[in-house]
Amino acid sequence: MLVGGGGKSTTAPGHTPWWATSGWAHPCVDGVEDATITAVRHEASPPPLQIRALFTFTPPLDQRPSGWGGQFGDAYGVYPDFDGRTDVGTNGGHASRDLPVTIDVPCSDHPAPDNGWVEMLTEIKVGRAGTRVEVTHVDYEAGGRKYTLEYRWQTILCGDAIDDRDMCQAQRVD
Numbered sequence: 001m002l003v004g005g006g007g008k009s010t011t012a013p014g015h016t017p018w019w020a021t022s023g024w025a026h027p028c029v030d031g032v033e034d035a036t037i038t039a040v041r042h043e044a045s046p047p048p049l050q051i052r053a054l055f056t057f058t059p060p061l062d063q064r065p066s067g068w069g070g071q072f073g074d075a076y077g078v079y080p081d082f083d084g085r086t087d088v089g090t091n092g093g094h095a096s097r098d099l100p101v102t103i104d105v106p107c108s109d110h111p112a113p114d115n116g117w118v119e120m121l122t123e124i125k126v127g128r129a130g131t132r133v134e135v136t137h138v139d140y141e142a143g144g145r146k147y148t149l150e151y152r153w154q155t156i157l158c159g160d161a162i163d164d165r166d167m168c169q170a171q172r173v174d
Contacts, residue, residue, distance in 0.1 A: 001120075001138065001149055002026040002107060009156035009167035010074060016127045017049055022074040022155050023056075025120040027138075028107035035142035037101045042122070043135040046161050050125040051133070054079055056095045061114040078123045097123075103140075122155055130159020130168075 002025070010020040029035050040053035056079075058064070079095050101118075109115045120138075124131060133155040139148050158168035 001151065002028060008074060008154075009158055010076070011158045011168060012126075012128075012130065017125055018076065018157075019078050019123060019125045020074065020076055020157050021054065021078055021121050021123045023119050023121045024153055024155070025136075025151065026105075027055075027101075027103040027118050027120055028105045028109070029103055029142070030107040032142045034102050034104040035140045037103065037138055037140045038099060038146075039137075039139040040099070040120070041137040041139070042133050043137075044124075044131045044133040046129045046131055048124050048126045048131040048133075048157070050123075051131075052097055052123050053099075054095055054097050054121040054123055055101050056119045056121065058116050058119070060116040063116075079121070124155065124157055126157045126159060128159055129161035130157045132156045132162055 008022060008024070010022070012018055027035070027037060037055075042051050044051060103118055105116065105118055109117070122133065122136070124133070134152065136151040136153065137148050138151070139146070141147070154167070156162060156167045162168055
């Protein structure tokens with residue numbers, strides 16, 4: 001999984017409950033032909049109302065429509081209607097919340113957007129408290145063996161229970 005260090009935060013939009021989606025990881029394979037992701041688990045506090053993984057699949061450049069949007073990033077809401085926007089797509093590809101997901105994109109192809117990629121996003125629903133996702137566990141199978149990959153990328157949805165002056169400015173949800 002290719003991901004940078006650190007984390008990202010999103011501040012409440014002024015109503016509860018609310019959803020935010022964050023793109024942050026690129027599953028890929030190295031040394032095997034493919035790997036199958038069988039489960040994604042999160043350690044978050046306080047517990048969110050709901051949390052799930054979403055995988056977007058962007059095809060090679062020659063298979064994308066003109067005006068494709070690049071990598072995801074983050075937004076309020078969930079796919080495919082991020083906060084009421086109708087112009088959000090999957091870069092000519094498709095998206096899935098269903099597991100298992102088979103990954104066959106070589107890590108050596110990253111970051112080569114001409115070849116296409118897979119992006120793992122996290123969709124989180126919270127109330128006034130917000131949440132901090134500290135660790136994500138990705139269970140997968142490759143080469144006939146089972147593995148678990150652990151990430152320590154923070155995803156913070158700011159709220160009353162999150163006192164992190166570096167990631168959240170003082171705010172209240174009305």
